[in-house]
Amino acid sequence: MLSEFKKYLSEYLGLPDEEIQSILSSAIPRKLRRNELLLQAGDVCRHKVFIVSGILRTYSIGVNGNEHIVQFSSEKEWTLDIESYDLEIPSIVNIAAVEPTEAVLWKKNDFNALLASLPLLKKYSEQLISRKIYENRQRLLTAISATPEEKYDDFIRNNPHLIARLPLHMIAAYLGISLKTLTRIRHAQLYR
Template sequence: MIDALKTYLTNRAPLPDEAVQRIYSLALERRLTRNEALFNVGDVCRYKVFVVKGLLHTFNNTEDGHEHILQLSPENTWTLDVESYELQTPSRFSIAAVEHSEVLLWQKDDFDMLLREIPEFKLFAEGLIAEYVHSSRRRIFEMLSNSPEEQYDAFIQANPELAARLPLRMIAAYLGMSLKTLTRIRHAQLQR
């Protein structure tokens, strides 16, 4: 897994080999089977997670059984429940594998130490946070202002590879619409 992390960091945040080795030395490797949870609602999110292989989703289920997906995390992305991680409080979300996945995990104390030890890594992490905030705000705005058809089209344009890997019910849960609505949209598009 170190090769995947090294390639990712080299392409995104040129760091000396010693820094990459130090970052990797504090990581825990974990393999998840399809549908296996990394943690569940009520657990404390204790790790920053880098997805080496596979696909994770951050979600919650309402009392009536509807799933709401907050985030999709394919290869070469980071994930966590920020609020639970930062405050070390029980999470309102679960993170689980959509498909067989391999991840690297850093405990909060270890990751904080890396940020103090490696200034370039801290700058990189701050840039990732800014990217996440920007994309989250863009997604919220699109959900508030676009029609379901526009939301689906934007999702397909931005994530063609994810669309092929996700069942329709998960795409609907990510877009905040019912499976019935998404099925109607797709059927209408096929008729054109």
């Protein structure tokens, strides 16, 4: 698991071996079973998370008991509940494995020390944050203005690697549409 993360650091950041070893020295490998929680609503998010393999979903449960999925994170992606992590307040979301997942975690103080001592990691981290802000803004605009068909088309375009790996009810919960509507859209696409 750590060898895959080491490969990622070398490929995406071009870090020298000693800096990679510094990052790995405070890394916490974690394996999650399908549906196992990494973060439970009400707990404080205390780790930055890199997904080596598998998929995590970030979600909340509505008053009607329905799951509202905010985000999917898969291989070579970072995730956390940023508000809980930054402000050290209880999370309002859960983060759980969709399928068996291998991840690497860092405690906040350890990761902050790495950012302070490794300028390339800090720059890369800032770029990831900016990209995530742009993606979230686009997702919000799509969520409030697109038709269900447009939402699904956008999901397929931006997440082709997830389509076959996610249950339809999770895709529907992410798009904010009913499973019945998603099934109708997919059926209509087959007969275009």
